[in-house]
Structures are given as C-alpha cells and as structure tokens.
Amino acid sequence: MQIEFLALLAFGVAVLYSSVGHGGASGYLAAMALAGMAPAEMKPTALALNILVAGLGTLRFLRAGLFEWRAFWPCAVGSIPFAFLGGATVTADVTYKRILAVVLVLVAIALVTPIAKDRGGRTMPVWIGVGIGIVIGFVSGLIGVGGGIFLSPIIILSGWASTRATSGIAALFILVNSVAGLAGNLASLKALPDSLPWLAAAAFVGGLIGTELGARRLTPQWLRMLLSVVMVIAAFKLATSK
Numbered sequence: 001m002q003i004e005f006l007a008l009l010a011f012g013v014a015v016l017y018s019s020v021g022h023g024g025a026s027g028y029l030a031a032m033a034l035a036g037m038a039p040a041e042m043k044p045t046a047l048a049l050n051i052l053v054a055g056l057g058t059l060r061f062l063r064a065g066l067f068e069w070r071a072f073w074p075c076a077v078g079s080i081p082f083a084f085l086g087g088a089t090v091t092a093d094v095t096y097k098r099i100l101a102v103v104l105v106l107v108a109i110a111l112v113t114p115i116a117k118d119r120g121g122r123t124m125p126v127w128i129g130v131g132i133g134i135v136i137g138f139v140s141g142l143i144g145v146g147g148g149i150f151l152s153p154i155i156i157l158s159g160w161a162s163t164r165a166t167s168g169i170a171a172l173f174i175l176v177n178s179v180a181g182l183a184g185n186l187a188s189l190k191a192l193p194d195s196l197p198w199l200a201a202a203a204f205v206g207g208l209i210g211t212e213l214g215a216r217r218l219t220p221q222w223l224r225m226l227l228s229v230v231m232v233i234a235a236f237k238l239a240t241s242k
Contacts, residue, residue, distance in 0.1 A: 007202040014206025019214040021167030023050035025145035030234035043144030061168035074129025079137030086141020087184025101238040108231040122159040141181035146174030
C-alpha cells in the first residue's frame with residue numbers, strides 16, 4: 001500500500017476519532033494491518049500518532065471546559081501503571097494479530113452502535129473507576145491503543161459524565177495511556193517507520209478538523225460506517241495471516 005493512501009486513511013481516522021476526543025489508534029492499526037506492516041512497527045506508530053492527536057484534543061476540549069475530573073482520575077490511577085506493563089509485555093506476532101483482530105471487530109461494532117442520550121450527573125465509585133482503568137490500561141498497552149474507545153461508552157452509559165464532557169475525559173485518558181504504553185517499551189521507538197512524518201502530518205491536520213467538528217457537535221456518520229468496514233476487513237486479514 002502506497003504511503004499516500006495510508007496517510008489518507010490516517011487523516012480520515014483522525015477526523016472521526018478526534019471529533020469525540022479520541023486519538024484514533026485502533027483506526028491507525030487497522031490501516032497499517034491492511035498495509036501489511038509488521039506488529040513491531042504498528043504499535044509504536046499508533047501510539048505516537050495517538051499522542052499527537054489526543055494531545056491536540058486535550059487542549060481544545062479542556063479550553064472549552066469539557067472535562068470531569070471526578071470521572072477521570074480514578075480511571076487514570078488504575079490505567080497508567082498497567083498501560084506501562086502492557087506496553088512492556090512481549091507477545092508473539094501471531095498472538096498479537098489475533099488479539100488485535102478481536103479488538104478491531106469490537107470497535108467496528110461500537111462505531112455503528114447508537115449511543116444513549118446523556119444521563120450525566122452520577123458519581124463514579126472510585127474503586128470501580130480504578131478497576132476499569134486497570135483492565136483498559138493493560139489491554140491498551142498490550143495492543144498499542146489509548147483506551148478511549150473502551151472508556152467512553154462505559155462513562156456515558158453509566159451516567160458519570162455528559163457526552164461532551166466524556167470527549168475531554170477520553171482525550172486526556174488516551175494521552176496519558178499512550179505515553180505510558182510507549183514508555184513501557186522504549187526499544188520499540190527504533191521500529192518507527194520512515195513514513196512517520198507523513199502519517200503524523202496527515203493525522204495532525206485531521207485532528208484539527210475533527211476537534212472543530214466536535215466543538216460544533218457534528219457527527220460524520222458516513223465516516224463511521226466506512227471506518228467500521230475498514231476495521232472488519234483488517235480484522236479478517238489479521239485473523240487469517242500467520
């Protein structure tokens with residue numbers, strides 16, 4: 001797959017994910033899987049792009065006052081050390097591909113599943129938040145994502161924050177988890193591809209557009225459908241490859 005097309009996919013992923021405060025790692029991983037990149041390259045690249053886009057989203061959503069500290073810190077306390085441990089965990093390429101395939105299918109389903117209306121206002125029990133953070137943190141570090149795609153629906157459906165505040169929570173959660181996951185395996189930085197600057201530029205521009213869409217409450221439904229199809233195809237390729 002040519003770098004131009006991969007950069008275009010990264011742009012589209014960043015637009016969609018950043019509009020709801022996410023970094024887009026699962027989307028980048030799907031695109032790289034379709035491109036046939038090695039897992040050793042995929043994880044650090046996805047996390048690096050995640051840090052860039054989630055960092056941008058964090059700044060924008062925090063400035064807009066879209067954040068709930070009480071729904072963030074318990075999850076972060078549990079997730080950060082376990083994202084580090086997940087990042088430090090070495091898995092065989094075949095095992096990694098199978099785990100990632102399952103995650104991509106789950107994310108594809110989440111992308112096309114309608115989210116319930118806001119029920120914000122409830123207080124998250126600290127011990128539950130820490131427990132959720134531990135599980136999400138380890139899985140995120142293991143496969144190379146920030147975990148926002150898992151955390152956001154839990155917060156919204158539990159009524160611990162409004163949909164818009166959840167965007168800010170997810171952005172910062174993804175940022176700290178991505179940094180922790182990458183820190184858990186600093187040696188992986190040597191595997192970053194030469195094409196990273198092009199992918200980073202595409203993701204950055206997509207992130208700028210996506211956060212603006214999020215601020216205006218616009219939802220690119222067609223992009224969600226398209227990305228879900230890409231993820232299912234990527235999952236099939238991962239599941240059938242050796």
